[in-house]
Amino acid sequence: MIPVCAVGDLPDGEAVRVEAEVPIAVFNVGGAFYAIDDTCTHQDASLADGWLEGCAVECPLHASCFDLRTGRPTGPPAKKPVRTHEVVVADGHVYVRVSVAA
Amino acid sequence: MRSVTIVGASLAGLSTARALRAQSYDGRITIVGDEVHEPYDRPPLSKDFLAGTAGLADITLSTEDDAGLDLDWRLGIRAARLDPTRRAVVLETGEELVSDDVVLATGARARSLRGSALVDVHTLRTLDDAIALRADLLAGGPVVVIGAGFIGAEVASTARALGLDVTVVEALPTPLAGPLGEEMGRHVAALHADHGTKLVTGVGVVGLVGGSRPQAVRLADGREVPGATVVVGIGATPNVEWLAGSGVTVDGGVRTDARCATNIPGVYAVGDCACSHNPFAGEALRLEHWTNALQQPEVAAAGILGRPATTRPAAPYFWSDQYGVRLQFAGHRRPGDTVEVVDGDPGARSFVAVYRRGDRAVAVLALNQPRLFGRLRRQLAVPEPEVVR
Numbered sequence: 001m002i003p004v005c006a007v008g009d010l011p012d013g014e015a016v017r018v019e020a021e022v023p024i025a026v027f028n029v030g031g032a033f034y035a036i037d038d039t040c041t042h043q044d045a046s047l048a049d050g051w052l053e054g055c056a057v058e059c060p061l062h063a064s065c066f067d068l069r070t071g072r073p074t075g076p077p078a079k080k081p082v083r084t085h086e087v088v089v090a091d092g093h094v095y096v097r098v099s100v101a102a
Numbered sequence: 103m104r105s106v107t108i109v110g111a112s113l114a115g116l117s118t119a120r121a122l123r124a125q126s127y128d129g130r131i132t133i134v135g136d137e138v139h140e141p142y143d144r145p146p147l148s149k150d151f152l153a154g155t156a157g158l159a160d161i162t163l164s165t166e167d168d169a170g171l172d173l174d175w176r177l178g179i180r181a182a183r184l185d186p187t188r189r190a191v192v193l194e195t196g197e198e199l200v201s202d203d204v205v206l207a208t209g210a211r212a213r214s215l216r217g218s219a220l221v222d223v224h225t226l227r228t229l230d231d232a233i234a235l236r237a238d239l240l241a242g243g244p245v246v247v248i249g250a251g252f253i254g255a256e257v258a259s260t261a262r263a264l265g266l267d268v269t270v271v272e273a274l275p276t277p278l279a280g281p282l283g284e285e286m287g288r289h290v291a292a293l294h295a296d297h298g299t300k301l302v303t304g305v306g307v308v309g310l311v312g313g314s315r316p317q318a319v320r321l322a323d324g325r326e327v328p329g330a331t332v333v334v335g336i337g338a339t340p341n342v343e344w345l346a347g348s349g350v351t352v353d354g355g356v357r358t359d360a361r362c363a364t365n366i367p368g369v370y371a372v373g374d375c376a377c378s379h380n381p382f383a384g385e386a387l388r389l390e391h392w393t394n395a396l397q398q399p400e401v402a403a404a405g406i407l408g409r410p411a412t413t414r415p416a417a418p419y420f421w422s423d424q425y426g427v428r429l430q431f432a433g434h435r436r437p438g439d440t441v442e443v444v445d446g447d448p449g450a451r452s453f454v455a456v457y458r459r460g461d462r463a464v465a466v467l468a469l470n471q472p473r474l475f476g477r478l479r480r481q482l483a484v485p486e487p488e489v490v491r
Contacts, residue, residue, distance in 0.1 A: 045428075049473040051477075077396070
């Protein structure tokens with residue numbers, strides 16, 4: 001598992017980017033944590049810098065929307081999903097278990 | 103069965119077809135394009151595609167879902183004439199496409215340098231343009247880019263990344279002063295020097311030296327800048343000439359209201375060819391922005407279906423990637439607007455600036471600051487009287 005940060009360091013509505021084999025974005029939506037691949041599948045942009053609305057993040061560059069729960073694009077121009085990753089909260093810290101499958 | 107003909111098969115044309123089907127249009131859709139290629143994304147042509155890090159498969163716009171759109175494609179065929187009374191699009195082959203509605207999405211073409219016909223210079227607008235330019239860049243430099251606008255700067259950036267010697271020549275004293283203003287134009291143009299590109303400003307180009315292949319660009323002050331590859335990036339012209347005599351009002355582009363409707367009932371215009379009333383700016387604007395070519399079709403499709411537009415009018419938006427720096431701009435600047443850096447440091451090429459007209463924030467510019475930019479972009483408000491249009 002990859003350590004992300006202390007729970008208190010990722011407030012509601014915020015996102016953080018963590019370096020892994022591929023960068024991962026971790027979001028706090030109303031106290032629930034979600035993790036997806038950070039790089040938009042359309043063109044190179046960091047989804048951690050995107051606009052969070054409910055369980056969707058909008059890419060800061062071209063406004064592709066991804067569902068944080070499924071990784072699926074919900075609007076153009078992105079065509080491919082991003083991977084989702086399991087988030088584990090233990091002892092006040094946030095961790096990500098990186099998915100193996102694409 | 104109802105029918106619509108879309109003239110233009112790039113982002114705006116394809117997006118119109120998608121928007122119609124998404125809004126449950128069940129009529130016949132014919133889409134005409136003068137390029138032989140299936141729709142592709144143009145922004146990468148000056149960036150990843152030109153650099154060779156993206157291929158044709160990466161920039162194609164079509165998706166698997168598009169197979170369900172049930173479109174009648176006419177690619178590689180130019181529209182020659184529009185008969186507005188019958189809403190007939192007459193193709194260069196003589197074929198007539200008569201339909202209930204017509205959407206003009208013919209885009210724009212690169213402006214060329216006067217008198218450059220004798221020497222092989224490049225412009226960059228189409229896939230074929232990008233393939234030809236890339237081949238010449240791979241043959242080595244030096245490269246001269248005429249025009250320090252966004253396309254010119256991106257080509258210069260890509261050519262530098264390929265290791266070539268690059269000079270950018272700009273007739274204006276400050277590059278990008280039109281869209282960004284003098285002060286911000288200077289900050290952005292500084293990226294050239296940061297990355298070893300020579301920038302010559304305030305001097306026009308008077309000629310090209312060379313035979314069929316260029317050797318140098320001759321400047322108004324007598325200087326000659328050596329260039330084995332010359333790229334002209336001096337703007338684009340809307341493809342509207344074919345509408346002459348059709349009765350469709352053309353003035354700096356096909357004039358439309360905020361709903362993309364032209365003066366002829368049943369005829370709409372979207373994307374780069376359209377000069378539409380823009381609620382944010384409060385005036386008609388012809389926008390050559392990718393996002394505009396994605397958003398206007400939703401509005402036009404709603405109009406064809408006789409429905410109110412579902413999308414709220416928003417501030418115009420564009421971006422540019424140069425030398426690894428991401429520039430984002432939203433809103434509309436006019437001469438006389440003030441500008442203030444609200445975060446970051448222009449010297450570090452990482453900052454956000456807000457443009458104001460009196461008390462109203464009218465535009466936001468950011469270099470390498472996507473998160474704050476996104477927040478401020480959403481705060482740009484459409485003036486109240488325009489909201490109810």
